[in-house]
Structures are given as C-alpha cells and as structure tokens.
Amino acid sequence: MIRRLMLAAVVAALPLVVIAADARRDAILADYAAKARAVDPGATAFSAQRGETLFRTKWTGGDPRTASCTACHTADPRAPGQNAKTGRPIEPVAVSVNPKRFTDPATVEKQFTRDCKNVLGRECTPLEKGDYITFMAGQ
Numbered sequence: 506m507i508r509r510l511m512l513a514a515v516v517a518a519l520p521l522v523v524i525a526a527d528a529r530r531d532a533i534l535a536d537y538a539a540k541a542r543a544v545d546p547g548a549t550a551f552s553a554q555r556g557e558t559l560f561r562t563k564w565t566g567g568d569p570r571t572a573s574c575t576a577c578h579t580a581d582p583r584a585p586g587q588n589a590k591t592g593r594p595i596e597p598v599a600v601s602v603n604p605k606r607f608t609d610p611a612t613v614e615k616q617f618t619r620d621c622k623n624v625l626g627r628e629c630t631p632l633e634k635g636d637y638i639t640f641m642a643g644q
C-alpha cells in the first residue's frame with residue numbers, strides 16, 4: 506500500500522519537471538516536485554522565471570551583507586563567483602558551464618539550507634528550490 510502511494514506520488518510529480526539532462530539532477534528535481542505537491546497540490550510546474558527572481562531579488566530578512574544570491578554567485582550565473590564573507594572563489598553556478606551543478610542531493614540540500622538562511626532569513630521552499638535549479642539548468 507505504502508509502495509503504491511509512493512509510486513503514485515512520484516508519477517504525479519513528474520509533469521512538474523520539464524528539463525531533462527542529467528539523471529541525478531532530474532531525480533533531485535523530481536524529489537522537490539513531490540515535496541512541492543505535498544505542500545500545495547495545485548503546484549503545476551517549476552518556473553525558470555521565478556527561479557531568476559529568487560536569484561536576483563534583494564531580500565531583507567537575512568544577513569545584510571548577503572541580501573541577494575548574486576552577492577556571492579554574481580549577477581551572471583555563467584561567471585565565477587566569490588564568497589562575499591570569506592573572499593574564497595566559487596565556481597560558476599550555470600549548468601551550461603558547470604555540468605556538475607545540482608547533481609549531488611546532499612550538497613544541494615546543504616547549500617540551499619545555508620544560503621537561503623543567509624539571504625532570505627528562512628529556508629527556501631521545495632518550489633523555490635526547484636525553480637532555482639530549473640533557472641540554472643537553462644543558463
């Protein structure tokens with residue numbers, strides 16, 4: 506019964522995911538899609554446009570030194586970044602120039618937790634995470 510429910514959840518989540526490139530990234534997106542649907546059964550699709558807004562918005566809830574994702578990842582996702590706090594270099598986040606991006610679920614989840622708290626002052630929702638990856642996958 507539980508297996509059947511889980512399968513149903515995975516199948517129901519699939520239409521949210523439109524970009525197919527790396528199977529590991531697809532699996533991460535499918536997982537966020539299932540979680541997004543659990544929060545809001547009406548969630549229809551991830552949006553690169555919403556992902557870009559999340560990336561570029563200057564938020565007010567987090568650390569004022571890092572009000573935006575661009576503070577470290579720069580305004581150009583294809584360019585190398587620099588950690589605004591430590592000065593350490595960061596590899597580009599756009600999948601086109603850095604295909605390793607968003608392929609390890611533990612890394613992705615760890616960084617979302619850390620970076621969203623820094624920038625937004627809260628966790629990102631599963632929908633926001635899927636939107637962000639969808640945006641970066643198209644960059």
Ligand code: HEC
Binds near residue numbers: 575
């Ligand atoms: C304080 C600097 C900083 C800010 C601001 C920042 N990041 Fe990051 N981010 C990093 C670092 C450092 C890494 C890990 C090093 C790397 O992946 O090159 C990283 C990596 C990531 C990853 C992992 C990508 C992968 O390779 O799988 C995600 C996801 C991510 N960031 C999302 C975000 C989002 C979303 C925002 C804005 C809400 C954001 N980051 C803002 C520093 C930052």
